[in-house]
Amino acid sequence: MAPAAVIVLAAAVAAGVTLWPFASGRPGAAGQPGAAVGFGGRVVALTATGDLTTADPDGANVTAVSALGTVGQVASASPDGRYLSLGNGQVAIVRQGSALAPYPTKVPVSGRSTEVAWPDSFADGERDLIVLAAYSGYASAINPISVVSLATGRSLSLGSGDMAEGDPQAPGAFLSVAAPPRASAAVSQLIPDSKIELRDSGRPAVVLATAAALNHGAGQSQPLPVQLIPYPDPSGDKIAVVVEPASGSKQAGIVVLSRTGRLIGAVNGSLAVQGVPAWSPSGRTLAYVSSGSGGLALRVWTVGGATLTRSLPATGAGDDWCVWSPDGASVLCGDSASSTPSQDWAIARATGGAMASVRGPGLPIAWLP
Numbered sequence: 001m002a003p004a005a006v007i008v009l010a011a012a013v014a015a016g017v018t019l020w021p022f023a024s025g026r027p028g029a030a031g032q033p034g035a036a037v038g039f040g041g042r043v044v045a046l047t048a049t050g051d052l053t054t055a056d057p058d059g060a061n062v063t064a065v066s067a068l069g070t071v072g073q074v075a076s077a078s079p080d081g082r083y084l085s086l087g088n089g090q091v092a093i094v095r096q097g098s099a100l101a102p103y104p105t106k107v108p109v110s111g112r113s114t115e116v117a118w119p120d121s122f123a124d125g126e127r128d129l130i131v132l133a134a135y136s137g138y139a140s141a142i143n144p145i146s147v148v149s150l151a152t153g154r155s156l157s158l159g160s161g162d163m164a165e166g167d168p169q170a171p172g173a174f175l176s177v178a179a180p181p182r183a184s185a186a187v188s189q190l191i192p193d194s195k196i197e198l199r200d201s202g203r204p205a206v207v208l209a210t211a212a213a214l215n216h217g218a219g220q221s222q223p224l225p226v227q228l229i230p231y232p233d234p235s236g237d238k239i240a241v242v243v244e245p246a247s248g249s250k251q252a253g254i255v256v257l258s259r260t261g262r263l264i265g266a267v268n269g270s271l272a273v274q275g276v277p278a279w280s281p282s283g284r285t286l287a288y289v290s291s292g293s294g295g296l297a298l299r300v301w302t303v304g305g306a307t308l309t310r311s312l313p314a315t316g317a318g319d320d321w322c323v324w325s326p327d328g329a330s331v332l333c334g335d336s337a338s339s340t341p342s343q344d345w346a347i348a349r350a351t352g353g354a355m356a357s358v359r360g361p362g363l364p365i366a367w368l369p
Contacts, residue, residue: 039330039347041369043323044084045362046075048339052086057325057332057347057367059360076119077366078126079168079234081281081326084366085121085129107131107148119276120232123147123166123173130166130173131155142178147171147201156201162193163229168236169259172200176228179211190246192225196239198259208261209241218243218253219268231276233283238264238303240277240286250274250291256303265304275320275336280328285350287322287331298322298333300350308350313357315344324350326369334364 039057046052050072052065071086078084107116107129117130124147133144145158147166158164161175179194196214198206209217215224225246230239237259244252253269254277267273272292279286286301289312296317301307312319318335325331332347345364348355 039325039332041325041367043332043360043364044075044077044366044368045334045360046071046073046365047362048341051362052365053361054368055361057330057358058356059342059345059358062361074118075363075365076121077323078122079120080126081366081368083122083126085116085118107150107153117145117164117166117173120165123168124171125168127151128166128171130158130164132164145173145175145199147173158199158201159205161197161199162191162227165230165232165239167198167200168232168234170200170203170236172198172203174198174208174230174232174239176230179225190227190244190248192246193228196228196230196241196257206261208239208257208259209255214241214243214255217255217263217266219266219270220245220251220253231279233279234281235283237283240279242273242277243269245269254286254288256286265301267299267301271299276322278322278324278331280324280350281326282328285328287324287333287350289319289322289333298331298346298348298355300331308352310348310353310355312346313344313355315357316346316355319346321363323364323367325367330367332364332367334360334362336363338363 042054043057044054050070052068052071053062055062075084075086115132121129123130128147128149131146131148142160144160145164146155148155158173162178164173164175166173175197176193177195179192193211195210196208198208211226227244227246229242232239239257241255242252250272251269252273254267254273256264270292271290273288273290275289277286277288286303288299290299296312297309298312299307299309319333321336322331322333331350332345334345335343342359342361345358345360346355
């Protein structure tokens with residue numbers, strides 16, 4: 001989870017956008033123009049200094065969003081790409097074009113006493129936000145969680161949990177529940193979890209899977225303390241759960257469940273999944289970066305079916321975050337931990353072909369038409 005709010009992208013406010021002559025906006029693989037041609041739309045990127053920009057998918061024609069000022073160190077898009085959630089308490093909507101402007105909301109997000117779930121902040125058809133009371137910050141495993149109406153600010157408690165991500169179908173969240181503390185000789189770098197639940201307001205909580213079942217699904221030895229991170233698909237029909245050893249081992253896998261807990265497919269932990277898996281707009285395909293079994297690669301997995309693997313360029317060693325083009329035809333990946341003024345992006349067609357390396361202005365957050 002990370003501090004956030006929502007920000008509206010509206011073409012009608014072009015006055016709030018100014019050109020930013022980024023010297024780093026060079027297109028093409030390894031600086032060779034034309035290596036990433038044919039990718040349309042505009043990419044919203046978050047710079048290392050917490051500012052928003054838009055750029056072509058090849059990293060060229062960078063535009064700074066001056067109307068919003070510094071927005072914080074986190075941002076993510078809503079399932080249909082109409083909204084972004086940001087770290088400075090703003091809310092917004094995507095209209096025609098790719099200009100960005102603030103949009104008023106009644107959600108009380110301060111960035112100090114409360115945080116918005118990240119990266120899936122929105123719930124119930126983007127009517128609500130999932131908000132956590134940040135008593136202990138990101139490291140806490142027991143966070144009071146609420147679902148808050150964007151229109152009215154009304155808050156409904158969902159109890160407490162560790163990681164929480166919005167349910168696209170209802171006012172509620174998919175969340176992980178921390179395991180009871182116990183004495184152990186093993187060293188934990190992450191907070192172990194015991195299960196994944198679906199909690200929708202006004203309905204009984206549903207246990208979708210236990211940590212032991214997810215251990216088994218990801219091919220990990222048992223009993224293995226793990227952190228569980230749920231990522232719902234755009235429709236909320238299923239979730240991809242990253243099963244990450246609490247010891248800090250890189251042997252993280254993915255287990256995909258239906259919203260009722262039925263096992264749909266899995267990625268073995270030996271592939272060493274890193275970062276955040278990204279659902280395609282259709283919800284049929286999952287893109288993720290892995291560092292095991294053949295080296296660093298982008299894997300595009302038709303859930304329950306085949307996986308297409310492409311080696312990442314040498315410049316993509318830190319890539320752990322990907323976004324899909326609006327038509328689901330292409331994937332662009334970046335490095336969420338980069339602290340440089342610009343960073344290398346890796347871009348490719350989802351169905352095949354080599355990946356191109358381009359220089360972008362920051363972490364890619366959303367890919368707009």
